[in-house]
Amino acid sequence: MDKLPQDLHVDILRRLHSPDVARCRVASKIFDDAYSHLRSIKFKWTIVKPSSINLFKKIFLNLISNMRVVESLCIGDVDEFREYDKKLGDDLNLLTHEEFIMEWLSKVSQNLKSLSITYFLDDGSFWWQQAKVLNLVSANCHKLVELKMKYARLRSVDNLNPMLMLKSLTLEFIHLNDENLNKLNTCVPNLQVLNLIGVTGIRKPKIHLLNLISCHLLPKHAFLEHLSLITPRLIKLRVEEILSTSVLYVEAPLLSRLHIDCRYVQDAFSLKKFENLKQFSIKSSDIGSILYYFTITETVEDLTVDARVGIGKNFRFTLEKLFTVFPKVTSLCIRSYAWWELNREWFIIASESSSKITQGTKGLRKLRIENYKICDPSFFLLDVACVLDQCIGLSEISLLICSDVGGDVLKSEIDKCVACWPNLKWRWRMYVE
Template sequence: MVICGKFESMPMLTSLTLESVRLDDKRLVRLNKCFPNLKFLNLIGVSGLKAPCIHLLNLKTCHWTVPDSLFSLTLITPNLSTLSLECIKSTRLHVEAPKLFHIHLDIERRNFEIKKFENLKTVWLKSRNIGALFETFELAETVKNLTLDTRDWPRGATGSSNFMVKRVFNVFPNVSSLCIKSNVWLGFEACYRPLYWETWDVRQALKTFSAYLLLVYPSVTISCVSDVLDGCMGVSEVSLLIHGDVDSTVSKSFISRCMTQCRPGLNWRWGIWREGMEDSWITDFGGLSD
């Protein structure tokens, strides 16, 4: 579908979705003027844009899958509370959204300019270089819920990651809930050094911790889990999900060792995960299938 005509002025329209259409920068400027009261905007597979600017004063929620051809993207949305951006290629991003509460970023690399987010509470980051994205946020003291993900690597590969859990708390010092997806966790295991924990400052703010595990080297995984929990003494809830392809004997042994070797007093929750499927939680350890 190609948007080739003029947008009609519809000042009462509050929700708009454009999917698989072609739209140039000039028509996007027209969109800003024709729909001034938009609160919900979804742009999915919209092509033809080069350096678009969304300037909508009443927008609350924006979901945008950014095309590879985009050079830059500007969002000036003073009332935006939820933003989801998927940018496969490097795109220069400029966001002015002082009321932003939740941000979901799926981007290739850091090229992101933001104004200070004083209300940001929930952050979901996905990138091949999570550490570089941290520099975008500088010191994000308001963030309480953080999820870290990365683009797919070959299973078991550690790559050249330099991800450090300690660095999370340098940028997000008050996070109370942390979730680390499987390949980010693998990167952490690849960098694991016991001496690293000698400079670990005990964190009290973190209350809940979850991780998606592949158990490539179960002993290393246990050491990493144990040291994170020792360094975050405020944690009381731990959720660990093991990939469904891991042999049940290995899974059972890992669960037993974690609960025995990690510090006492934790409320454990165990689950199974697979790509493209919903997580499932284990209530009967004897029911782990071979």
């Protein structure tokens, strides 16, 4: 160990959580000397009884006080939290205590660039905690670039200070008193990454951030009255679990990756024409309606389609419509119930006029079918034939099959498919649900 350079000792400590760091410092003077050069620390909750509260404070403050510069701090990871004394009550959430927040924040705020805070979750009681930490962080950490917060009820954001250096913001299972996100838009104008996961308190969010590159939205209880995104530099967008009551408006001319998961679609579903969209993933109970409102996009090459049980019937979900909207798709993934719905439509269309969909599938090269359920193996060959006879340009097919039938029986059916279409490259895997 003596022959190793100090930079390597620091790198070893950087990869450990605080209890392991403390053990290394006690066990080795080399690590103890290297500790002061450490710039990041991960501190996990390990309190199991009331008498440990003061000890926790002392250890935590000692750790950060002995570091020359603290650039990254992660505190409150509860993923591996052990049994604790119920008498602790709100004392366990030390981060909600303003005095303690200021005590440790004053020691790290000058150079802090990354901060991750997780509150303790106890049977949903976190919704009633009133955390002031966001306001304190915005007032003291002027060099902060990345901020993550999980499990808390934040107080009013009216006093939130501008965080001009902040590039990445993640809020998970947070109650945020900013219905339209107007204050957030104002305070983090240079934000590039925004993740709002399970956030309540926002009902009509308007995300107007000129520098935003990546955005992930998953509202709690799947309810938003209105969702508007005007983001001229946005490249990646993921919107999940949106109900039919939502009004969705997206204006992002540079968007290249889009994932939409919504239950049902209304007339208010509005997506501006995307001239750079390459990868698109859609999950809905009403895929046909989304395809109806989606403008023709010739740039999409990688398309994933997933459906919920009870698919909407406002507009038919057909392969013809799919390739009309996305005529340049070369890789198509069809998941679960969407396969069943499309296959049913293929039978209908083939009986009417098989030429309708042949033209639109000529460019398709790769087809992946996921969670394909087989009830009767004797129908497998016919099922696959309905697809492959239409996709004349196909070169590769991948199957992820959910089946209760024996592997030998299924392999026999796949061998028949390989014999019928020997020019295709076949990949398949079976699993039992």
